[in-house]
Amino acid sequence: MANLSRTSEHKLRVAIAGLGPIGKGAAEALDAGMDGLVLAAVSAQNPAKHHNWLAGLKTPPAVLPIEQLSGVADIVIECAPAKLVRSIVAPFVSQAKTAIVLSAGALLENDDLIELAKQNGGQIVVPTGALIGLDAVTAAAVGEIHSVRMVTRKPVRGLAGAPYLVENNIDIESIKEPLKIFDGTAREAAKGFPANLNVAVALSLAGIGPDRTRLEVWADPALTRNVHRVEVESDSARFSMSIENIPSENPKTGRITALSVIALLRKQFAPLRVGT
Incomplete structure (x- = not known):
């Protein structure tokens, strides 16, 4: 600081x-x-x-x-x-x-x-x-990172009301199985899910930026936790990491x-x- x-x-x-x-x-x-x-x-x-x-x-x-x-x-x-x-x-x-x-x-x-x-x-x-491994991403970014991809899976309650869902008329309230609702860049995700995916932006700022960081978002009615998996390819290391976060009293935020x-x-x- x-x-x-x-x-x-x-x-x-x-x-x-x-x-x-x-x-x-x-x-x-x-x-x-x-x-x-x-x-x-x-x-x-x-x-x-x-x-x-x-x-x-x-x-x-x-x-x-x-x-x-x-x-x-x-x-x-x-x-x-x-x-x-x-x-x-x-x-x-x-x-x-x-x-x-x-x-x-x-x-x-x-x-x-x-x-x-x-x-x-x-x-x-x-x-x-709510993410994991930003130290590793920051270190890899000192060299050259070739790609960063993140897959987020969330309970339905944690995604309800997101602007992207409203604007695209995507109804997830009654789904019975996992549904991929987004595939794009971290910048696009930040606009479409402003209360849900700050983790993707943090990841992008640590690494190769919001336009090269790719993200998938899944709504999963069977989940009770927010699940994030990140895969990074760089000239110094290839690594993947995953975390399952227990939601706080606000379902959009992990404890x-x-x-x-x-x-x-x-x-x-x-x-x-x-x-x-």
Whole structure:
């Protein structure tokens, strides 16, 4: 992360935009205590909905509108609807601060945020999230990656309502067997499944980009977990990896995604860091 220096007297202040399973998980971990970091503020679409939960924290954070978060925090964790990514990220990176972005797909439509961060000394961090092996993909990309293909299989509930399904009149509610509903690029998937396939965009950003990273999406009524399999061909290695994620209370999000954010935060001042 950018500018993550702190003295023993000063902890870096963290803000969280969005209080779904990911945001709440990160908030609870920070509230329990994390070296060098403190939960300073949160933002939510309906703060009253979370009143009791917030009151139960040891040190309840300030509850602020998104536009005020950058004034009270050094790092923001974005776990909000994709349409809000710009309003959350831009104020932080333009002030040489750090934005941890979960809605990776939105970066493809707001790629100027990366240049904004570069010009101002800020940083955008995309966690590993619900995927596996991004370290290996990043390493292979230092050499030459020939191809990256990902196959995602999800329970019907985890895909219901996706714009791609609505626009193409694809009904998956009553299917009895696995149905391939998409075959295209990560960029196309980000538009068609903005709440479902941030993992594909993260994979593409680690490797050969959103236009060369290929993706299949299957709806499977027999599944209870989100399943991702990735195959990579490069000049340094050929490897494949798969993961089966247990959904959180939000069927579109795996439990491990929140844990990935917590692991990323804990790395910042850890005496031992494992992985690139």
